[in-house]
Amino acid sequence: xxxxxxxxxxxxxxxxxxxxxxxxxxxxxxxxxxxxxxxxxxxxxxxxxxxxxxxxxxxxxxxxxxxxxxxxxxxxxxxxxxxxxxxxxxxxxxxxxxxxxxxxxxxxxxxxxxxxxxxxxxxxxxxxxxxxxxx
Numbered sequence: 001x002x003x004x005x006x007x008x009x010x011x012x013x014x015x016x017x018x019x020x021x022x023x024x025x026x027x028x029x030x031x032x033x034x035x036x037x038x039x040x041x042x043x044x045x046x047x048x049x050x051x052x053x054x055x056x057x058x059x060x061x062x063x064x065x066x067x068x069x070x071x072x073x074x075x076x077x078x079x080x081x082x083x084x085x086x087x088x089x090x091x092x093x094x095x096x097x098x099x100x101x102x103x104x105x106x107x108x109x110x111x112x113x114x115x116x117x118x119x120x121x122x123x124x125x126x127x128x129x130x131x132x133x134x135x
Contacts, residue, residue, distance in 0.1 A: 002028065046093075053089045060085060 002024055007013045014020065043051045060082050066072040090096040 050093045053092050056085050056089055 006016065006024075039051065042054070063074070063078055063082070067074050087096065
């Protein structure tokens with residue numbers, strides 16, 4: 001689409017030689033095309049809400065690159081804001097609760113006596129899913 005609109009949209013009209021045309025096609029295919037396929041795969045795996053939370057991380061990368069590459073100064077509120085954003089993304093994706101559960105489970109495994117030697121799991125009635133007939 002960009003290739004078709006360039007002669008009319010850009011003033012003065014650029015010279016569309018082979019190198020320019022190939023560059024525009026590669027940008028469209030490699031940049032936009034692959035990003036679209038990748039985003040579709042992420043939405044399919046994570047769901048739309050979790051995939052959308054990734055966009056909150058873009059400003060963090062921009063600030064970090066500004067400090068590292070351009071030598072910009074970071075003030076105290078930028079790292080604090082970054083922690084708030086990352087915590088919000090983790091909460092939204094449900095990962096903060098799972099981290100807490102893993103830490104709690106790891107602590108209880110150290111304190112609890114060892115289970116059966118053969119590694120058998122307890123498959124009691126309480127652990128089995130309930131089957132409720134549909135009406």
